[in-house]
Amino acid sequence: MRKTLFLVEEYPPYKGGVGRFLHQLVFYLPFEKRTVIAQHQRDVEHPEDVQSVQMFAPYIWPHWLPVLFKLLRIVRIKKIEHLVVSSVLPYGLIALAIKFLKKIPYTVVVHGMDILHIQKNPWKRQIAKIVLSNSDSIVTNSTFTKNQLHAYSINNTKSVIIHPEAYCTPEAFTPRISSKVQSFIKGKKLVLSVGRLVKRKNYKTVIELASRFKQNQGVVFLISGDGPEKTVLQKLIQQQELESTVRIVQADDEELAGLYSQSKCVLFIPTSFYGDVEGFGIVGTEAASFGIPCIASNQGGVPDAVIENQTGLLFDPLDINCIYNALHRFLFDEKYWQEFHKTILDYTHKNKNNHGSSQLLKMLLGDMGESDISVVIPAYNAESTILPCIESIQRQTLQPKEIIVVDDGSTDLTSRLVASHKPKVVLLSQNNSGAPKARNRGAKLATGRYVIFLDSDILAKPRMLECMKRTLLTHKNASYCYSRFYFGWKKFPSFSFSERLLKKHNYIHTSSLIRRSDLVEFDETLRRHQDWDLWLTLLKQNKTGILYPEYLY
Structure with missing residues (x-):
């Protein structure tokens, strides 16, 4: 789990639903993994583990600029790896600036009123769209709040609902009446x-x-x-x-x-x-x-x-x-x-021991559970690209359970280069039979709950597996997750899943994370469009995909 900095406005002992909700989110994380910075409020004494900071300077524009430098220092000293902010504006802007300067991802917690007030101002609405679009994830407190994100053209993949838990309960307080x-x-x-x-x-x-x-x-x-x-x-x-x-x-x-x-x-x-x-x-x-x-x-x-x-x-x-x-x-x-x-x-x-909220937040902050992803790479005469491809997988924030390379009868140094990475990489060899057969052979050997097929020339961004798995964990009905990607210098933006569009043309790359329980074999008789055939076969079984709307490789 990543070390996380929470930047919040309302926080106990300040009484209010938003503050208590944020406290619940913070409480889910181990003490050593969290740092809380709260807006300084007169006559409010925060707990010892919370730093109280005056967030805004009235005579400087932007008003939050001084606190940005304080936060950058905290990020460096505490070795922060993730930010969570309690509102879109202005805290989201601070997080965006830190991401730009330090490449640290951030999560925005949206609770209703903040997003509704912004919609009234066209200028703020545009800024909020930039903040939300660049966020790693968005936590909303209800279905209603999540639906408000449609006004900002935010893909559902990024947003999750974490319901606030009851604060005043029979277990938490001894009932007393004056x-x-x-x-x-x-x-x-x-x-x-x-x-x-x-x-x-x-x-x-x-x-x-x-x-x-x-x-x-x-x-x-x-x-x-x-x-x-x-x-x-x-x-x-x-x-x-x-x-x-x-x-x-x-x-x-x-x-x-x-x-x-x-x-x-x-x-x-x-x-x-x-x-x-x-x-x-x-x-x-x-x-x-x-x-x-x-x-x-x-x-x-x-x-x-x-x-x-x-x-x-x-x-x-x-x-x-x-x-x-x-x-x-x-x-x-x-x-x-x-x-x-x-x-x-x-x-x-029936719902008392449901700890889905804590598990969901930990997942958003990098705790993805056990390593259960199998990476299968078919390779043919790939001596110039196979090692960079493998190394991009080994640099993932979420490490795979296994990397399986299937050498499809290469005549160059592909096998020898892959063999140098044993035992971390499993090498299979076969006569030249085509990528579909190589993928199927690798999939039969795979033991992970999820499988992803990578072409041997792909360079995966460090958070590719993490983002794809998190998307499938938060969207149980999807059988696979795909993303936008680069082909050379050219961007392929892809689209949100559409049965109608998929039947017309293929816009989903082979390198998608698939639930192993939903995986079917590639048609080994096809020389082209094997991935398209795979997605259409799954579609016939009412199995659909979901887009993660960023360029992950």
Whole structure:
């Protein structure tokens, strides 16, 4: 795994969903492999393993230029091999500059609001496109956020979804409720809303729902949070004389755990407010960890956090009548609530030990697991190119399990040159029978889970195998990964996989990483277009490829 520098804006103890998500990403990595640089914030004391830095100088343009020099020094001293930045702009620009100067790849973490705000400004949108296009990978927090990348023409191959994990859970905190809150909710059915008090959270609708239960002395609402809308919401509660039905509190983590555990239902119904959209919604996953149903918005990234009919119900956040009916049923139909409660517990238990997020991040940062790639190189009279080809594979950031060279009856020094690299390179010899037979023979000997066939004159870029394998690991439905490539000085850009285009002409090079379980033999009777025939044969079996949109060889 590569030594990684995290450059973040929000980070604990600063409270907020983005900061906690970033902390989760950092926590996945071993201590010795990570360095965290956080934006200096007044009255916020970061942990000892986090360096607090003033990121921007107001009287210098660009404002981030001074911190660039600090980061370059840290990169040199810490021997950093990868960067992770918490937003597209401006941190992505800093990462782009470091990549240009030090050839260090970077990952951009996109969480919704950052990418949406940029879209409003054409100039920033163009800069963001450059930053995202040059990134090694992009981490998004939801399907909604990932879909926003289409506006920047970003290929899906680069982006992966890592859902934030619940922070406030029964295992993480001992539930506690203050005496003041306890007296308010005692003997009542509690409806809980949690989050920053801003307009997009739609708390006015929560208060309107509360007004419908005003006459029912057995139901109370609590809104836990703080923010710029607090005064407005408190006035609204007073105007509607709802002080005995609704209260706004600021609960710490232990008290919030207590409120979740005492709730009958959680309301989380954010709406879009002038482009301000919820990117995920950790409240939904936290409620599920306590077995509490969540009535949630169907907008933004919320459907990734609240699973319809599994952990809650989704509605249009402005459809107050449907929300009221669903809430009323949860509050007063005990049998229905118990059945839903059991469904939530079954769902959370089934997904409790799913460590896919940590494995995915480690993979993005260079931990690709065991070496399981077989490289097969057919060679015929390749004495001038075979050694540079082999050496380009031996320089890979992800080392192959084996390199197999099949000498197809060469009359020059090819075999002797390859033999000098034994035992690291396996040499097979055969009478001159053509590249298809040589590839098939090498594939029969291969023991890796993945196979790639390289022509003997190919010079692979150091991260070719890593990028291709990572793409297949994050796209389980693809049978093989191909890339753009150079033919001499000429660039072959290739295209995203298209059945229609592939049937018309071949745009996929032989040197693609293929799952061994999906591999079929090359047709040894063909003298030309053997690779095209291979892809069409796989297509007949409904096996498709995926493009990694960079020039890898």
